[in-house]
Amino acid sequence: MNDILLIRGGRVLDPARGLDAVLDVLVADGVVSAIGPALEAAGARVLDAGGCIVAPGFVDLHAHLREPGFEQKGTIATETEAALRGGFTTVCAMPNTRPAPDCGPVLESILDLVRRHARVRVFPIGCVTRERAGRELAELAELAAGGVVALSDDGSPVADPRLMRNALALAGTLGLPLSEHCDTPEMHTNGAMNEGAVSERLGLPGQPAAAEATAVARNIELAAATGARLHIAHVTTARAVELVAEAKARGLPVTCEVTPSHLFLTEAAVAGDGPEPAYDTNAKINPPLRTEADRRALLRGLEAGVIDAIATDHAPHAVEDKLVEFEDAAFGISCFESAAGTVFTLAVRGELRIERAIAALTSGPAACFELTRRAPGIGRLEPGVSRDVVVIDPAAEWVVDPGAWASKGKNTPLGGRRLTGAVRAVIIDGTLRWEREVASV
Structure with missing residues (x-):
């Protein structure tokens, strides 16, 4: 059974549907079940997406x-x-x-x-x-x-x-x-x-x-x-x-x-x-x-x-x-x-x-x-259909460290470069599959 996840207060960007607004996204029963303002769901895990982009x-x-x-x-x-x-x-x-x-x-x-x-x-x-x-x-x-x-x-x-x-x-x-x-x-x-x-x-x-x-x-x-x-x-x-x-x-x-x-x-x-x-x-x-x-x-x-x-x-x-x-x-x-x-x-x-x-x-x-x-809902955030969501912090600054990558390939010319914008959380098939650890300042 999939967990219920409430992504709260992010800038929801879905170009396929022309959607660009600060809203909540509810993920339940394996799909994006609702998108709207001030959503509530009993027992949901809440992910505060303030300042973040929520996208397919x-x-x-x-x-x-x-x-x-x-x-x-x-x-x-x-x-x-x-x-x-x-x-x-x-x-x-x-x-x-x-x-x-x-x-x-x-x-x-x-x-x-x-x-x-x-x-x-x-x-x-x-x-x-x-x-x-x-x-x-x-x-x-x-x-x-x-x-x-x-x-x-x-x-x-x-x-x-x-x-x-x-x-x-x-x-x-x-x-x-x-x-x-x-x-x-x-x-x-x-x-x-x-x-x-x-x-x-x-x-x-x-x-x-x-x-x-x-x-x-x-x-x-x-x-x-x-x-x-x-x-x-x-x-x-x-x-x-x-x-x-x-x-x-x-x-x-x-x-x-x-x-x-x-x-x-x-x-x-x-x-x-x-x-x-x-x-x-x-x-x-x-x-x-x-x-x-x-x-x-x-x-x-x-x-x-x-x-x-x-x-x-x-x-x-x-x-x-x-x-x-x-x-x-x-x-x-x-x-x-x-x-x-x-x-x-x-x-x-x-x-x-x-x-x-x-x-x-x-x-x-x-x-x-x-x-x-092949899989309805790919590339869009359509309630009742789409199953995948990514949350991005567009202001997060980080330094490329290929040694810490999951990929076996460390071959990048960007090593040591400072970039802005980082993936914060990834939902696949309605399940939170990965979440970035936020370093304390």
């Missing part, structure tokens, strides 16, 4: 849980615990595991691990091609029947345009979006960071912005030709945002996401703040951190609704994956536990409205993959 549980469209096959980097248990602490109640897991979910039996084995170990709701994303190798289509019908919410080869772009067109066409008939990492690897040789002034100064091979824009343009045209739903993963460049805006103006079923890392950081993070270049491998991510002009274009695109969702691209790595020469280091940033802090710090700076940030963490991603078809 965060939804992440793009995360790497590493299990099976890469348990030294992370496990379903450790990474979903990290997601929980970051306010994410629903996570879509990318298929770069070993084995990769390219057929029904592998998918079912992964779902069994999820059922046994996950701390939050996990929806699987299936492969586009067998073993994500880009040569032949995976068993897409089996994957759809098995419950995947999208298809993707993740960090391996589908290079063959004919294969990509066929994949989109079949995904469309199966009612699934295809999430694509848009890159043209032929335009760069082992690019380790953004191509530009910083890569020149550091002597590192770069990835040009055109490599992303070229792939985005191609995939949009293939989506137009097939009528299929295309989701562009982690946009990073100003031109990519323009292309998505143009596609939406044409009425094409195109959505996209941006990571907290690309909203908050630039290519300068690779060099560091000291007089000598840091070559910080924790800032190595694919696609790479771009220029300040690109970062500002991403923020504008998010504010304008061109960018639908904030997705973490949480990518935990073992220490040895990053303690190497920059060009040899693994791509990826561990992000679950810093995501809310970076996003709300942007709001404090006046670079992003809190209302838009909440929408991009809740109703926006839920709509991209039509997740309410």
